[in-house]
Amino acid sequence: MAIAKNASRLALESQPSAETKPRGRQRSHACEAAILAATTELLKKKCLRDVTADAIAQRAGVSKATLYKWWPNKNLVALDAFLSSMRLSVDIPNTGSALEDFTLELESVIRFYTSPQGSMFRQFVAEGQSDPEFLTLFRDRFLRSRLDEVRTIWERGVKRGEIRADLDPEIGMDLIFGPMIFRLLVGHAELDDAHAEALVAAAFRGVQKTPSSA
Amino acid sequence: MAIAKNASRLALESQPSAETKPRGRQRSHACEAAILAATTELLKKKCLRDVTADAIAQRAGVSKATLYKWWPNKNLVALDAFLSSMRLSVDIPNTGSALEDFTLELESVIRFYTSPQGSMFRQFVAEGQSDPEFLTLFRDRFLRSRLDEVRTIWERGVKRGEIRADLDPEIGMDLIFGPMIFRLLVGHAELDDAHAEALVAAAFRGVQKTPSSA
Amino acid sequence: MAIAKNASRLALESQPSAETKPRGRQRSHACEAAILAATTELLKKKCLRDVTADAIAQRAGVSKATLYKWWPNKNLVALDAFLSSMRLSVDIPNTGSALEDFTLELESVIRFYTSPQGSMFRQFVAEGQSDPEFLTLFRDRFLRSRLDEVRTIWERGVKRGEIRADLDPEIGMDLIFGPMIFRLLVGHAELDDAHAEALVAAAFRGVQKTPSSA
Amino acid sequence: MAIAKNASRLALESQPSAETKPRGRQRSHACEAAILAATTELLKKKCLRDVTADAIAQRAGVSKATLYKWWPNKNLVALDAFLSSMRLSVDIPNTGSALEDFTLELESVIRFYTSPQGSMFRQFVAEGQSDPEFLTLFRDRFLRSRLDEVRTIWERGVKRGEIRADLDPEIGMDLIFGPMIFRLLVGHAELDDAHAEALVAAAFRGVQKTPSSA
DNA sequence: AGCTAATCGAGACGGTACGTCACGTCTTAAT
DNA sequence: ATTAAGACGTGACGTACCGTCTCGATTAGCT
Numbered sequence: 066m067a068i069a070k071n072a073s074r075l076a077l078e079s080q081p082s083a084e085t086k087p088r089g090r091q092r093s094h095a096c097e098a099a100i101l102a103a104t105t106e107l108l109k110k111k112c113l114r115d116v117t118a119d120a121i122a123q124r125a126g127v128s129k130a131t132l133y134k135w136w137p138n139k140n141l142v143a144l145d146a147f148l149s150s151m152r153l154s155v156d157i158p159n160t161g162s163a164l165e166d167f168t169l170e171l172e173s174v175i176r177f178y179t180s181p182q183g184s185m186f187r188q189f190v191a192e193g194q195s196d197p198e199f200l201t202l203f204r205d206r207f208l209r210s211r212l213d214e215v216r217t218i219w220e221r222g223v224k225r226g227e228i229r230a231d232l233d234p235e236i237g238m239d240l241i242f243g244p245m246i247f248r249l250l251v252g253h254a255e256l257d258d259a260h261a262e263a264l265v266a267a268a269f270r271g272v273q274k275t276p277s278s279a
Numbered sequence: 280m281a282i283a284k285n286a287s288r289l290a291l292e293s294q295p296s297a298e299t300k301p302r303g304r305q306r307s308h309a310c311e312a313a314i315l316a317a318t319t320e321l322l323k324k325k326c327l328r329d330v331t332a333d334a335i336a337q338r339a340g341v342s343k344a345t346l347y348k349w350w351p352n353k354n355l356v357a358l359d360a361f362l363s364s365m366r367l368s369v370d371i372p373n374t375g376s377a378l379e380d381f382t383l384e385l386e387s388v389i390r391f392y393t394s395p396q397g398s399m400f401r402q403f404v405a406e407g408q409s410d411p412e413f414l415t416l417f418r419d420r421f422l423r424s425r426l427d428e429v430r431t432i433w434e435r436g437v438k439r440g441e442i443r444a445d446l447d448p449e450i451g452m453d454l455i456f457g458p459m460i461f462r463l464l465v466g467h468a469e470l471d472d473a474h475a476e477a478l479v480a481a482a483f484r485g486v487q488k489t490p491s492s493a
Numbered sequence: 494m495a496i497a498k499n500a501s502r503l504a505l506e507s508q509p510s511a512e513t514k515p516r517g518r519q520r521s522h523a524c525e526a527a528i529l530a531a532t533t534e535l536l537k538k539k540c541l542r543d544v545t546a547d548a549i550a551q552r553a554g555v556s557k558a559t560l561y562k563w564w565p566n567k568n569l570v571a572l573d574a575f576l577s578s579m580r581l582s583v584d585i586p587n588t589g590s591a592l593e594d595f596t597l598e599l600e601s602v603i604r605f606y607t608s609p610q611g612s613m614f615r616q617f618v619a620e621g622q623s624d625p626e627f628l629t630l631f632r633d634r635f636l637r638s639r640l641d642e643v644r645t646i647w648e649r650g651v652k653r654g655e656i657r658a659d660l661d662p663e664i665g666m667d668l669i670f671g672p673m674i675f676r677l678l679v680g681h682a683e684l685d686d687a688h689a690e691a692l693v694a695a696a697f698r699g700v701q702k703t704p705s706s707a
Numbered sequence: 708m709a710i711a712k713n714a715s716r717l718a719l720e721s722q723p724s725a726e727t728k729p730r731g732r733q734r735s736h737a738c739e740a741a742i743l744a745a746t747t748e749l750l751k752k753k754c755l756r757d758v759t760a761d762a763i764a765q766r767a768g769v770s771k772a773t774l775y776k777w778w779p780n781k782n783l784v785a786l787d788a789f790l791s792s793m794r795l796s797v798d799i800p801n802t803g804s805a806l807e808d809f810t811l812e813l814e815s816v817i818r819f820y821t822s823p824q825g826s827m828f829r830q831f832v833a834e835g836q837s838d839p840e841f842l843t844l845f846r847d848r849f850l851r852s853r854l855d856e857v858r859t860i861w862e863r864g865v866k867r868g869e870i871r872a873d874l875d876p877e878i879g880m881d882l883i884f885g886p887m888i889f890r891l892l893v894g895h896a897e898l899d900d901a902h903a904e905a906l907v908a909a910a911f912r913g914v915q916k917t918p919s920s921a
Numbered sequence: 922a923g924c925t926a927a928t929c930g931a932g933a934c935g936g937t938a939c940g941t942c943a944c945g946t947c948t949t950a951a952t
Numbered sequence: 953a954t955t956a957a958g959a960c961g962t963g964a965c966g967t968a969c970c971g972t973c974t975c976g977a978t979t980a981g982c983t
Contacts, residue, residue, distance in 0.1 A: 194405035227487065760940080772961075
């Protein structure tokens with residue numbers, strides 16, 4: 066099931082000691098860090114498709130063999146680089162209003178995804194279209210946890226009675242974030258704070274003309 | 280603006296009379312048709328990235344040079360192939376209820392986009408992430424007109440008083456189709472008729488617990 | 494035996510009337526002349542390998558089909574162009590001394606072969622190495638007659654008692670012109686009037702130290 | 708000056724010790740040898756023009772990229788193949804008579820140049836006509852040394868008083884070998900032992916009717 | 922004067938080889 | 953054992969020129 070040849074980035078965090086160290090030279094942390102940093106740096110200038118494994122290795126001052134020893138391919142290096150550059154867990158807004166929380170969160174997400182840094186998101190989704198395993202990995206390692214974090218907004222909203230309890234949260238969340246992803250990937254419309262607000266507002270109020278307001 | 284070296288597919292359809300034919304041998308319809316057919320066929324088996332220009336040419340019984348003479352790259356060939364295979368303009372449902380129309384339409388779109396044929400959509404969006412010009416072209420030649428067609432549902436709904444008149448239709452449409460695209464590209468949740476219905480319903484009613492129903 | 498599809502250039506000169514003209518549009522002299530002129534012109538700037546059939550046709554304002562209708566390939570066009578630009582039969586020197594005649598002739602030949610015009614000679618020999626039929630044709634249409642002309646110098650020399658009668662003229666002629674061709678094609682040594690004189694002198698006197706002059 | 712991207716063939720032979728080996732994987736001797744062997748083999752069947760880089764690579768079981776990494780084009784591969792297949796330095800005859808030595812040498816050279824193996828010589832001269840740098844390289848790497856070797860015959864002849872000391876050896880050598888090259892490349896006359904003998908004899912005695920023999 | 926052939930310009934076409942690029946693997950000597 | 957360096961096989965790329973072909977327009981001799 067594991068695609069990555071190892072737990073990659075995470076491998077270095079775990080195993081604080083315990084097991085017997087293998088003989089010979091130990092895996093270099095510096096080396097791995099250099100690769101991830103180089104990848105991040107290069108991806109700010111070019112898209113994933115145009116960043117070559119050679120370029121990463123060269124920029125990191127690392128041999129290509131080292132790179133391929135720890136990652137099965139370039140995409141997974143980029144994914145790790147992306148993940149490692151996002152460590153400081155983003156905290157979810159908590160203003161007391163789910164509407165406001167979602168608006169703030171969406172604005173924040175948009176700002177990130179449209180930044181050079183966050184534009185990697187689009188590349189990953191794109192790569193995923195021709196590499197299902199990579200798409201799965203991307204979902205499991207990044208999206209899932211992000212969505213889980215955001216779901217707390219939803220749940221708080223439900224608890225507070227702001228959000229309909231009968232609505233499948235998955236559908237609710239897609240309703241809020243789907244349109245943003247759509248615009249992000251297809252580029253058919255603007256994507257900024259104003260739109261974030263309008264989108265969340267529309268998702269909340271709904272499209273339908275309510276009988277009362279008629 | 281034009282990326283394609285010519286009007287390609289469309290060039291052959293238009294102007295049945297009018298302008299004087301150029302002097303030399305005419306562009307072969309058979310040749311172009313063969314290329315588009317071969318491309319469509321190959322794309323049913325493999326994803327766009329894995330279909331090579333050579334394979335298209337060979338399967339079409341056409342020389343690679345001919346292919347590159349009329350299209351700058353295989354993505355645009357695929358786009359033309361996609362467009363040509365969708366000629367019969369899909370008609371938009373018109374049941375008298377916007378909610379039902381959107382549900383039917385979304386179901387239909389989902390069925391298409393998850394078919395071998397329609398999965399090209401995902402590939403195009405993916406390619407577009409590393410080729411902005413292609414993304415623009417894809418939007419202009421395909422998405423734009425599709426969205427325009429669907430917008431009639433919206434406008435009928437507004438006229439009938441089913442849909443809020445104060446809501447930007449662009450936002451409304453993204454609300455309905457964005458979540459589907461999100462799921463289509465990221466694959467984090469199911470995508471079938473039931474979900475189509477739930478999505479449209481949620482978009483219509485909104486996420487918010489209405490005071491009256493409280 | 495004929496390689497060319499027709500008698501080419503010569504076809505237009507011959508048959509002043511006689512046979513019944515075929516029906517339809519007649520072959521255009523202007524057209525052929527333009528092709529030959531364009532070829533000659535282009536070959537002054539580039540070597541035969543680098544002059545394309547398209548370039549010839551375009552420069553001549555002629556269609557490629559016309560070109561290939563009358564010549565089987567580019568090399569034979571060039572050969573005809575070469576021959577047609579040399580019509581005015583070069584006259585062989587006749588000073589009364591074979592030594593002097595050969596020297597003058599060799600100087601003249603060297604001047605021609607090292608001119609832009611005459612450098613086609615080298616190209617023909619080169620092409621001939623990978624196309625034996627072309628080499629044969631080149632020999633038959635050009636070299637043979639040139640050598641025959643020059644042979645009169647030899648024969649006059651023999652008659653006058655200047656040249657050994659027991660020597661095969663073919664060997665004698667090769668002795669005089671071979672070294673020049675060698676230098677022309679390989680470029681390992683200078684090729685000018687001085688060398689022409691020295692070469693002919695050496696060929697005449699021989700390499701051997703004569704007993705008498707010892 | 709250097710055309711080849713490296714010292715190629717020679718690089719592997721030289722410097723058995725001295726400089727420290729570079730760090731990485733070493734250039735594969737087997738790989739290079741396979742390329743040269745394949746080239747030699749193919750050139751026995753087809754002429755240089757008709758031997759493709761792909762064919763060489765495939766037959767050598769080597770990738771085209773590797774081939775192009777070490778040689779800028781197939782001509783230089785062929786040249787290296789030619790040179791490597793001639794290593795055992797041919798020894799120059801030394802019978803005590805320059806006339807006989809030159810005759811033997813010329814016979815030997817003719818036999819070689821008319822063999823499948825040696826016919827590459829013609830191809831090289833031919834290619835050189837459209838690629839001056841290649842011609843220079845061919846002269847420098849092959850012809851020069853061959854001529855230098857043969858010149859010892861000349862010098863011994865001069866010392867022994869068989870050959871005129873006042874004659875420029877370059878002219879003398881061209882006189883002996885030029886006619887052979889002429890015939891080799893143009894094919895207007897036979898090229899065998901008998902002619903070798905006749906040619907050398909004529910070059911030695913000269914064309915001129917000597918007064919004494921009159 | 923119209924008919925019928927052949928030629929002509931334009932340029933599309935199939936084919937073949939080119940030389941380049943990136944991928945991911947493998948080899949070597951050094952650490 | 954891991955590293956840097958970098959050679960290697962694979963396979964697709966997009967380009968160039970070849971020689972053939974298909975058009976419609978032109979230009980004659982023949983009816």
